[in-house]
Amino acid sequence: MTPTAIATRGDRIQRTLEHLRHGSTDTVDQVVPFGPGQYTDPELAQRERELVFGRVPSIVAHASELPEPNDFITLTMPRNRVIVARQADGSVKAFVNVCRHRGAMLEEQASGRCRLFSCGYHRWSYNIDGSLRAITRENTFGEVDRSQHGLIELPAQERHGLIWMVDRAGAPIDVAAWLGPEMDEILAGYKLGELTAFHSEGFDEPANWKLMQDAFVDNYHIQYAHPNTAGKHIHTNVQTVEDFGRHARMVSPRKAIDRWLEEDPGETDLGPYVTEGHYLLPNSTLLRQPDDHFELLTFRPQPADPGRCRMEMRLLVPPLEASGMTPERYERVWEKNWSILLSVLHEEDFPLLRSSQDGLASADAGGMLLGHNEVVNQIFHRELSKLLEA
Ligand code: FES
Ligand SMILES: [Fe+2]
Incomplete structure (x- = not known):
């Protein structure tokens, strides 16, 4: 089952390690059906523009x-x-x-x-x-x-070092209230304002924004879609999720953690062995990597076509002065990091998602499912439908 909050990072990682030992993962009660219209329906896209992006930060x-x-x-x-x-x-x-x-x-x-x-x-x-x-x-x-x-x-x-907006003239904006006390405190702790966007790039993709957002909270596809890249470093289908009722935080173990499966880690800080993800309703994933740099992924509907969106990716790192690195090393380290991110996107995720969008446009595509294990996808779709109902 999925908890609402876990007090310490150590406890979150410990729970993840237990999942790994037992071949389990956090789950939710229901398998949820959905139709392909989620990603193709122009009327739904119109409601999302008005009721989601025109209303929340x-x-x-x-x-x-x-x-x-x-x-x-x-x-x-x-x-x-x-x-x-x-x-x-x-x-x-x-x-x-x-x-x-x-x-x-x-x-x-x-x-x-x-x-x-x-x-x-x-x-x-x-x-x-x-x-x-x-x-x-x-x-x-x-x-x-x-x-x-x-x-x-x-x-x-x-x-928290981020610029937020509501896409409607005259609408109120209160980011702290929108984040809620848990996520506001989590983001405050990261001091993201002290980091710098080493790179920030946008990609116009022929896929619905939710199809893209879904892929970047999904720990179930890693070894299948990314066998030679992410799948080598990150465990598949093992995740500890905290459901804050709107936003969520998820811990995914890296394979290097396996040494602690047998051995008792005692007081060892296991932070370097996990990636902590944050799903921020409506359209962002923030990934905290082991050395405390961050990747911020944002997915925005294209105004007119539900089959298109713009993804933005930002690599947030300490500024050169605070990094303790020489300028040459700094460039080398982060350029390399960025180019790995780009190649996984362009060679693995984007082709998959483009063809999913094509497939979903089939007239008789049939009903689809989100499983017990697809916890953050379920949170995303649950919270989105709340916004669309209101
Ligand atoms: S000056 Fe802007 S439209 Fe005429
Ligand atoms: Fe992926």
């Missing part, structure tokens, strides 16, 4: 991607094209990336630094805080109430 960046005032990034959320910009006071604001004159896309760059956003169509310009700064040929254009024609602001908040 999701992660859009790590703070180190826009460290200084006037730094910005742009992205496509399910409901809006968005600019996120660091303000003069250090806070972040998000805006709809659309000019208020006649709707041209305002900023085309993926990221950059600028004091004003200037529209390519008739050169209206906006300050970094979204206010309308200048109207070209104003004497002939006519009078405009500038206070009413700034960029449309979207709710954004920085917490």
Whole structure:
């Protein structure tokens, strides 16, 4: 069965070791049926845009991607094209990336630094805080109430070194409340704000965002889909899961832990022998690796097509100054790490998920199942349906 919380990391790992000894894993009561429409239905996709992404906070960046005032990034959320910009006071604001004159896309760059956003169509310009700064040929254009024609602001908040937003103008945002006390405390403990995004990259994939999210909380596929990579290092179908009622934390043992199957680990810190995953409703997985670097995986629906999404992957590591490494070694270590991640994605997960999406589009694909052992997938789908019902 799946516990709601386990007090210490040692206890979590101990429980995982017991599973390994007994060939067991955490489970949930039910086998849950689902239909392929989960991943293909445009009406469901529409409800997800409104009731999930238009209502609850999701992660859009790590703070180190826009460290200084006037730094910005742009992205496509399910409901809006968005600019996120660091303000003069250090806070972040998000805006709809659309000019208020006649709707041209305002900023085309993926990221950059600028004091004003200037529209390519008739050169209206906006300050970094979204206010309308200048109207070209104003004497002939006519009078405009500038206070009413700034960029449309979207709710954004920085917490635990991550930038979160709700994709609906005027919606409230409270990331701490959304995380709940357990996950808020867990993320606070990681001090993710002191890390830096060594790499951050997005991939537009022809697969539903949930199909992708499902694969990155799944400890059941490892040895089958990744026999020569992850399957060599991580045990398959052995997981300790804490279900916090919205988000979840899962411990997956690495194969190096096997030496402690016979031998009593006593007081030995077994942290280096596990990967701790965190599923953050609605669309992220945060992986804590043995040496306390993190991988953050985020899955966002493409606005119009339920069969497409954008995955973003971020490698969060200590900055060079805090790493104790020479610059050369630092580059070498993290570049290598990143390239391994990329090759598993491109050569193993993506082909599998693209073909799953193709298969699921079959008219008579039939009913599917999530098993007792697919605990985090079940939590993900359970919590998502709660949001969609409300
Ligand atoms: S549409 Fe932007 S200035 Fe005209
Ligand atoms: Fe995988």
